Amino acid sequence: MKHIYLTLITILSLTGSAYADRLVIKGSDTLGAKLVPQLAEQFKAQHPGTTFDIAAEGSTTGIAAIIDGTAQIGMSSRRAKSSEIGAASAKGINMKPTIVAYDGIAVIVNAGNPVKSLTKKQVEQIFTGEVTDWSAVDGSGGKISIYTRNTSSGTYSDFKELAMKKRDYAPGSQKMAGNEQIASEVGRNPAGIGYVGMAYIKAGGVKVVSIDGATPSIQSVQNHSYPYWRPTFYYTNGEPGGIAKTFLDFTLSLVGQKIVNQVGFVPIK
């Protein structure tokens, strides 16, 4: 009997405290590295006592966390795949996406690279390995070093879909854990090329190349004229409730969207 009471108290304390004041958010590095922590800080200022547990290890982990029930919000920089939605449905989970910000995936090269613009075809050729030398795209020559995100990243799969017709990355491409690592490597490597979310384009030593004449900006992303624009999401199990809903509403509020803008993302309106 004593054991039963103890167990009940433990469960109640975990579920009660966790879901009343503690918000578990997992997923996208693109969202989770800067944007969501800053939103959380501001939110905590308005809602004292709320604690956040944020794990930014890639969009795949965020969607998996909603399916597994180990997070209230799954951050994702890509849409959930049909296989993920199917797996969720089988468990009775209703994957509900909410667009919280737009992003433009910027193609970056080393600041010393003379290449200023690329066509969509050239981007596809470079990242699939069809073109391996900068001289083929009006560069100054030398073997191209490709930096991509790792496979659990939403940006990794989004870029494949948006820029590479879903083809595989070049075999020699180097997979990085986050946007910052890609920006850092490209900044150090004169022959480097990679892609990052708009929040990371101001990193030192890199520059953004235009794609078919378009560069990622608030306007070009909001009106979808930049080819590599994408929505970013919070995934929840159906309509969120409690602290998760409060935080989602805050993210979509004017204050939240101002933070979105400050961090380098594109507000939804």
Add this chain to the structure above:
Amino acid sequence: MFKRFMYILAAASFIFGGMAARAQDAGALLDLLVRKKIITDQEAEEVRAELTKETAATSAGKLKLSVPITELELYGDMRVRYEYRGGRTAGNTPVGEPGAGVAGLNDWQERERERYRLRIGLRGTLADDWFFGIRLETSNKRNSTNVTFGNDGTSGTPAVPNGPFAKDDDGLFIGQAYLGYKGFRDVTLTGGRMPNPIVTTLMVWDADINPEGAAEQWKHSFTFSFGESGLAQAEQSYSKDNKALAVSRPVAEPWKLKIDVFANFAQFVYDDSNPENPLGSRSTSGGRLKPNADAWLMAWQVGARFNFPKNLYFQLAPVLYNYTGNGDTFNGHFVGGSPFVTNSASLDLNQTGINSLLVLEIPAEFGFKIGELPVRIFSDFAVNFEADARATAAGFPDKGDQRYAYLIGAGIGQLKAKHDWQLQAFWMHNEQYSLDPNLIDSDFFDSRVNMEGVVVQAGYALSDAVIFNLSYGYGWRVDDGLGTGGFHDIAINPLDKYQLFQADLNVKF
């Protein structure tokens, strides 16, 4: 209201249009609605997620294809057959000591078999103009995919029957496994075990044979217009209420000729000799070094199909076959049996040698329509330019004139849709040294050369996918001074008379 209507329209177009196939369409429609500012990105995402969820629950949604596959087709056919096949010995050949299994004079060997065949294939196209195909087939024979009901063996010691209904010969084998490239205009390159790329007839190639090697095909169409063409000038006419109407005056259709010119080249590995360079010295047979080069069958074909107006066409596709190397299985000199020895001794003579074969084949076809009924007249002609040497090597140096083969026939009707019917008949004649007996059709006349006869066939489509066929063939020896080279199901050589009846029920999918 309009916004809601469009929202429902997007969902409906997806749901009622076939979930998986319409996913892309619905995505494009949602994007359009967003661009037109009829719905918001958020609303589009919600619809997209809901549709994806519904798609994932369908059978198609559970299938996953690798990204490089741009198109995949599952196809195949299943056939159930009753077959009677019989052959008769000659009345004037030497006979052995009479006994069970020993051929007498004018002696018939007859077989009745109930059989089935199954072929299941996948054809796919890949990104960047590549393609592939695989097909699984029952039976491991080169020129047959049939499995005979009840044809089960024994196992163990003492021998115990595996049957009834054992699966001794009910295996699936790789019938086709090929890949290819179509990245060059009008050119198709194929490698592997492939459908026969040569335009031919069953006189030369059994339709069940899938050759192995490489093939290069080129095809280009030229269209010529004669007579009046272009847009007709509008003429004025008047309607009853005196309002002017602009109508086009009728013009004569230009007379068009479309010519499909094609070339097919093939390099088939006929027989692999392994190892080409053995350890130590090469072995000998009969005091001669054993051949150690692979045997190849080369084919060069050029042809054209002339497509005239009113479904009239004519096709001619000459092809030259040559054999190089020896291999280790087909390097003996072809004899093809003999009428001057007993049946069993005749069967033991070489039936498969591919020496001295340089064959020119000229298949042709002429087609037209009577009303809605397609009619075709087809023919084939072949000559072996090295028949003299082949006859001499066989021990019949005075029979070098047995170098020709020909086929001529006609067909009416087609078997494309339910209630379609087709009738076809042809005469086939192939002389002892004219063709490669390993390739010719195994049904008419039991994979034999030095045979001639008639074949009639009738078919009826019980449904779009189910066809009932009847075939009858009757043949006899061309030159009584020779055997009937080659072998398949009837253990008689020379095969003096032969007949075959088949009733088939085919299902295509």
